[in-house]
Amino acid sequence: MIEGFSFVNKDILIPVFIGGLVLFGSYFYKEWVTRKQGNFSINIIVALLTIAALVILVLEPTREVEINDHQGILLSEGFNVQQRDSLLSLNKGLKVLKYNPKKSIRNQLDSLTTVYVLGEGIKPFDFSRFNNIAVEYFPANIPLGITQLTYTKKISLGEKVEVIGSYNQPVNGSFLVFEDSRGNGLDSIQFVESSFTDFTLSGSPKASGNYVYQLSEKDSAGVVINSNPLPIEIKQKQPLRVLILNNFPTFETKYLKNFLSEEGHEVVVRSQLTKGKFKFEYFNTTSLPVYQFTDEILKQFDLVIVDADTYFSFGSTIKNRFEKNIRENGLGVFIQPSDFIFNRSASWSYFRFNRDDIKEVQILNSTIALEKYPYEFDEEFLVSPIIVGDGKAIAAYKQMALGRVATTTLLGSYQMLLNGSDQIYKSIWTNILDEIAKPKIVPIEWKAETQIPKVDEPFDFSLYTNQQEFAVIDEDSVRTPMLQKLMVSTHFTGTIYPKKTGWQHLSIDGDSTSQFSFFVYDSVDWKALSSTQNIVLNKKKFKTDVNKNKTVISNRPVSPLLFYILFLLGVGWLWLSPKVSIER
């Protein structure tokens, strides 16, 4: 290829070239047959030139042009007028462009060497257009409204949704209300000052399903000023299969067993009566006496609750079998504490304790003092607190490969039930058991990469799976191409362009269980939040020092007029020449 020249339609270069040759070949044959009429060589040359002109017309040749120091200013939404004016007065001859994410700006950018971007910046999907251009970014002021937000998008029924965020300059006296999908208020705060305010709201959903909760801003009279959707996916929890082992029957176990069995969990309780004799209780399950702790038996359970005396008096074979099941199968073990566990060495009892001589503790959101053993958990790398009271862990688990072992320093939690605070009792045990129960393995995990998907904007998502052969389809069974990551073979990414707002679903073809729901927002939703996020992304993208290119090489199309004329003249000659030769 000639230096500095290129074609727009490079892709079809070869077919067009071949087509041109074929055309020339057939013309050559035709001329060869009638060569006696003369003009053969002239005709051939003219035909060659004509066909070459035609080929060039189809391929649209371009030529590299050097552009010297041509600057532009790109105004995106929310730009500062003063900034624009001072930039314009400083740099004469700035080309002013308006940014509209729905329109391509490729052609306008073409001739520029440096661009000043003002305002909220360029959408991330347009970033690639600016790769060759030096960009200087002047961010807009942080917009008014909710500028930061995190909340639990996926929860299980019975859990709390927490909405944490920041509001930039709220109206004094106005309210922020967390509402369910039909506007029943769940939680609210009133802004007392008009400055940057952090807020935390929470609420417990009452039914499972995909809902669009709302975060509404109301004035002091209760009139809704602004409302933004909070899509939340609420799932039912799966019941557990629990094995409880006790040296002797205790009240603690009795109440725990009642709590679990009344909520539909499968519970097997084995309490020792005397040497070799046991009391077996089976709730919501068929009877299966547990004498030996074989792998088969342990595999059947999601959770083992065992008192410290029983667990630590197991022989090393049994204990190893337990540990193997914890590590490899993710079994959860809760050790009911006794003085036994606190006086053991850490290597033996998984946890290290320090004596703190405090016998009562209060947990968050409650005024009730709970009785505890006078010990506290020693902070360790693999030990994570589950329940914190008075700033210290009162229940914690230790991660052991895939499984977890937990215990608590609480003493006689059933007292809470007897005192009537069964809400706290249930909450404590739900928290503990949720953390350690054997997780149900799902074959596919989806993850939304685009935080606020909108109509006709790209929505990026990730998919993690061990499967290699699968097809992602949308509601209309249209396939979406997936891109596998080079280094991590289980990680795939994909992009779709949602066509309508509301809940959308993606699924794996032929597998209805692994459905992925995501919510497509309306274009007016979360204005301040998406602007803020955009500003942050732009700042990150364009933060590197601007390398002020003075020249830029750009491919400019060569005017096709010359080739048209050549083609016309050529075709004209070829039409005329036989007639002239016949007359002669």
Next chain:
Amino acid sequence: MDSGKQHLMKFNRRWQMFAYVEAMLYAIGFGLFTYFLASSLLIGSLAFAVSLLLLLLIKHPWSQNLKATSSYIDAHVAEASFSTGLLLQPEENLSSLARLQRYKVSNELKERLGTTTPPNKLRQATLVLFALSILGFAVSKLELFNRVNAGLDFNSNSEHIQFVATDSVSNETITPKIIEQVITVSYPSYTRERTKTITESNIKAVINSRISWVLKFDNSVSSVSMDRMGETIPLQQVDNSYKISQSLIESGFYSFKFRNEAGLEFTSNLFSLEAIPDNPPELEITGLEQYTYFDFSETKKIQLQSTITDDYGIDEAYIIATVSKGSGESVKFREEKLYFNETIQKGQSSLIVTKNINLDALKMKVGDELYFYIEAFDEKEPKRNVTRSETYFAVIKDTVTDEFAVEGTLGVDQMPDYFRSQRQLIIDTEKLIKDKPSITVKDFKFRSNELGFDQKALRLKYGQFMGDESEMEEAPIGIETDEASEDHYHTEDQENILKEYSHDHDGDNEHNLVAAQEADEAEDPLHDYLHNHDDPEESTLFEESLKTKLRKALSIMWDAELYLRLYEPEKSLPFQYDALKLIQEIKNSARIYVHRIGFDPPPIKEESRLTGSIKDIDNFRKTQDLDVVHPFKSMEIAISRLEVLIQQQDVFKENDKIIFTAAGNELGRLAIEIPGKYLRILQGLKNIENNTERTIDNYKIVQKGLWSALPKAKEIPGARKVYTDEINSLFLKQLETYD
């Protein structure tokens, strides 16, 4: 004759006629307009009549007189030469010139008046008539007012129960309407409320009211029934109307159902039935302390004033007064019903009653206590509501109460009441010494001996507390037993010098308090409560130091008794004081607690005891399937389903009906307490169920209501769903290695 005047009169009549016609035209115009507007002939003709009357009254054409006519003709007919007035005057009164003029005018007018029309606005009236009738016609054709009419109609009929077909396809068929609807609420007779006929279909009435519905339909219908909380009750047909009568026992909902001629089913909206409970009477006692104390010398009267109110009427009210006499074991109660000073007329809703309670009239003595409260009943049927006031106390203070007991602050008073205390003995002894000069020797000796016996009785009682017979044996018990036997036999033994002084029952069984044959058993009244303490070594009643103290007290009592028996009360007195002091000390230190309730363990098989054999012990097995109760499961499902329908991701399917029916039942259970609150939601659910309002708006309303009605979700543990792959697992495994 007087032809000129006749012409004038004719003209005048014509003028009047025109005025009448004009009024008529206006009235017809207005009548037509109203007829078109109201599309009712009756209203139209009524409007015509009224407007005609009004116009005539305004115009009063009959008052048109000849004078006015003549002046009009004078003004408008040139030939009249301003002389028509002459025509009205009798000819005789006129001068000849006037007569001539009169004649001339009369002739002129004969011709002129025929062509002159009296002033009228007939054309204008006709125009108005046409304009009004065209306008009316246009309005009625354009149905401009139909909406207004519909609105008005709706308002006027909204109290009538509206029906909708349960099948939406049948919109073309005529919906039979209720033309007459009578809801009658008969309150229970005791409320004295008259039977009310109400128009509102959501009924609130006192519990036990009887409510009857009479419905009359414009078309013939069949199988009319009432659906009351899932129960279907058919209505009875009486002539053209349907009747049903129900008692209001609890709150709930109802709706009506019927089929039309074509067999299509129609259902009404859901209405609430709210049973308002009849509250029990309210009592207030004013101006009285809960505890009133009287000294013996005071006038012991209580002024009691009370306000009693009830929502419907009080049936009865009285005071229940209880007098308690005595204390401890010997307390006696006497209950009396006292009536107020005022007689209570049944059925009054508010009363102020008073009562003077005279404690003396209740035969209360010092130390007696009076407890009283007011009881008031209302007239509710079948069972009256009753309210009791708080209990008030009145006590006559007993300043000389001296309870003798070992108890101190004990819960159980184990001391029998019927023997004299040491303090009492001292008082009596002192009295005896004081009285000595004034009484006979025999009397003195008798009383001294009596006191000696009392002292003995006291000593024996304390001895029993000791459980210590040996102590008794050390003491010369012979006297006691001898005395007892002799007393019992009542022998006239001369050797018994004490006989005449020891009045009658100088024995254990003083005053025959215990039947003679039971005396032996009852010797130890604590027997039933205590362990066997016959063996002094096992006596655990008192601790060691206490025992010595009591023993010391007993021996001192011996001395005291001895001197009393020797008729030397002066010498006895110091011993008695010593004994009292010791007893006080014992009293302060002795503590006897409530006895434990025994547990009888199963008998131990001695042969297998401590052998360690568990041969017969077996594993215990228990299997139980607990049904997890989800009382609001369907409501949850309905909420989730509604969300899908609202998001328009799916359309209503027939299966959904089951969900909404179940959700309605669950909500109904919740709503029974406050029917009004959830009525709209229940109605909405029902409309979704029977396909009369499957709209997004209704879905939204119902979902909102369900959200707020649903109780908080339970916190239950469950398994997380986690995706793991090789890298995650490897990472977790490596974590532990570097711990």
